[in-house]
Amino acid sequence: MEFLKVELLSPCVTFKTPLSLKGIETYPxxxxxTVIGLLYTASGRKWNGERFSLSIQGDYEAIFRDYIRLRKYNKDEKKLEVLPTEIPKLYNFKCVVHIGAERQLIEEFLKALKSPSIYLYLGGGEYPVLVRDVKIVNAWEYSGERELKMNAFVSEAAKDLFYRSNFIQFRVSTFCRKEKGERVCDWLSVYYVQKGESVEGNILVDEEGDIVWLLGSM
Incomplete structure (x- = not known):
């Protein structure tokens, strides 16, 4: 199987969860x-109904919390409020993404990521993202035991391949769009597993030895 593989680096990122209310929490x-938005931003066009699959894994050195004064408009009282807010940030973030799609779409994203049409960022516009090592790779099914080199989102089906892992379940957004002025998203259940865990069974491994954790067709 062919995939577009890309490495994304950023000094600091926050991936805000939908359950963030007064404070802000981040996905790991x-x-x-977020990945889909980056791909189409680089391409300089909107999503036209294309379907593809993603594998998302990565790591960071540390997590720290920044404090800001958040300005928020109170609709009921019709006034601007200033709220002290804590923002968690992932420091020295690295992410490896595999994109599975039709060859034409893979080649479009390959060209776009090498020469994006606009400034690219992850998790907010404060920090740039470095897009590195964009390439097309092959992956084959491997049967045996391997150890995770990076933290990863895995699907419900892949969860059964692990030994006694402590999973964290998340609901993550896939495609988002505007309907009647409101932002509407499709949602997917994934499981977060940390590096160092062992996995055994039939798994996809690319030609560079990285596991491909497909999250299903999107």
């Missing part, structure tokens, strides 16, 4: 909607 990896 970018949700599919």
């Amino acid at each position: 990896l970018p949700p599919p909607s």
Whole structure:
């Protein structure tokens, strides 16, 4: 199987969860909607109904919390409020993404990521993202035991391949769109597993030895 493989690097990122209310919480990896948004931003066009699959894994050195004064408009009282807010940030973030799609779409994303049409970023516009090592790779099914080199989002089916892992379940957004002025997203259940865990069974491994954790067709 062919995949587009890309490495994304950023000094600091926050991937805000939908359950963030007064405070802000972050996903440990970018949700599919963030990756999809980056791909189409680089391409300089909107999504036209294309379907593809994603594998998202990565790591960071540390997590720290920044404090800001958030300005928010109170619709009921019709006034601007200033709220002290804590923002978690992933420091020295690295992410490896595999994109499975039709060859034409893979080649479009390959060209776009090498020469994006606009400034690219992850998890907010404060910090740039370095797009590195964009390439097309092959992956084959491997049967045996391997150890995770990176933290990863895995599907419900892949969860059964692990030994006694402590999973964290997340609901992550995939495609988002505007309907009647409101932002509407499709949602997917994934499981977060940390590096160092062992997995055994039939898994996809690319030609560079990285596991491909497909999250299903999107």
